[in-house]
Amino acid sequence: MGDHSARPRRRGEELIKAIHDAVLEEVLEVGVGRLTMDGIGRRAATPRTTLYRRWSDPVEVLLDALHHQHPVEEPTPGADDLHGDLVHALRLMVEWALSPAGRAVAAILTDPRSAALMSEALFERVFADRGGTFTRTVLRYYADRGCFPAELLTPVVADIGEALVTKRLIDTGAPPTDEELAAIVEQAILPAIGLGPRAPRP
Amino acid sequence: MGDHSARPRRRGEELIKAIHDAVLEEVLEVGVGRLTMDGIGRRAATPRTTLYRRWSDPVEVLLDALHHQHPVEEPTPGADDLHGDLVHALRLMVEWALSPAGRAVAAILTDPRSAALMSEALFERVFADRGGTFTRTVLRYYADRGCFPAELLTPVVADIGEALVTKRLIDTGAPPTDEELAAIVEQAILPAIGLGPRAPRP
DNA sequence: AAAATTAGATACATGAGTGTAGCTAATACT
């Protein structure tokens, strides 16, 4: 039995990371409903006994992997470019949505047997202290500086950008182009805060 | 062996309908990834042999069931109530989204192994000749009557209402209230077509 | 070096689901 340890054994964090990466990949390919210990083990090149020593079922592996993701990057508004900052925030959202963690969260939220497992704590852990949607951070920053009346920043308005991006991702499965993101900003978000094409110039 | 035919045998359309109903219910409970012939058969109180005589796998049963759904009700705009007609259109969308067919379509679209099976023909079959989103029909009708400039009715604008409703359904799992639908119309759709609170009155 | 830990490997029993074959009984058609 000469070659059964071609690669050194992984231990501790290295092993855990490999398993976390594996479950995030596996769920993208098969969805939550078809996630198995066998599938995760195969992808991580680790036996099920190793998985069962730590986790009792595949969804637990998945939630643990999400728990250990780095928090999502938060938009950092500049000084004077509402349009650009909104496009950038939406681009961050798209990047996150297409990340392994983002896709895994989406898979859980759309699985009838798992959505309830997405606890508030885990959600906050993934998103850290973001204070709401990607675009909300930007919008609040500019409202605070008087670019538009703060009372226009309602929950509906804060959701517009991400809602449109989400729907685009669902409808086409493809990421919106930068032109499409700009169109969302100009045609939907800015009019809602009174800065549409017919609005008085600030 | 006295009671093995307590209920008469179903044949033809009656049997098919029972199976269609069963698969639409089953997919709501378990999702596409866990859909099985066994599960459908149990729910329809019919053996798998009966299913296999007609269909080769559970997703085929599901797609066939969708194929035989009645087309979605289309909004019928009135003469002079843009706001009301938009709220009504969104309510129709919510009703459809929460219907067995609507939920089944959503389940397919969000399953990594099934989305590609939602062919264009089936999509059109489910939605009949709707000419676009629920709200687009209403918006086009009123643009044609000069209530707002037709060039503002872009693909982004046509999508705003349904995008926000979709996101709400995903985020909370619950249908939006009528107040929430009205807020979507007033805070997002109307501003985008130049009829927001700061717009000139038509 | 010895001891401790555990990753990796193997085996097993069980259950769920698949797909098929064959049969009988119920129902429709002639």
Add this chain to the structure above:
DNA sequence: AGTATTAGCTACACTCATGTATCTAATTTT
């Protein structure tokens, strides 16, 4: 009534996944 069709039933062989037990070898710790 006789014939044809097929729903419903049972059985089977097979695959995959589950969860567990046990063991050895690799690696870390003492």
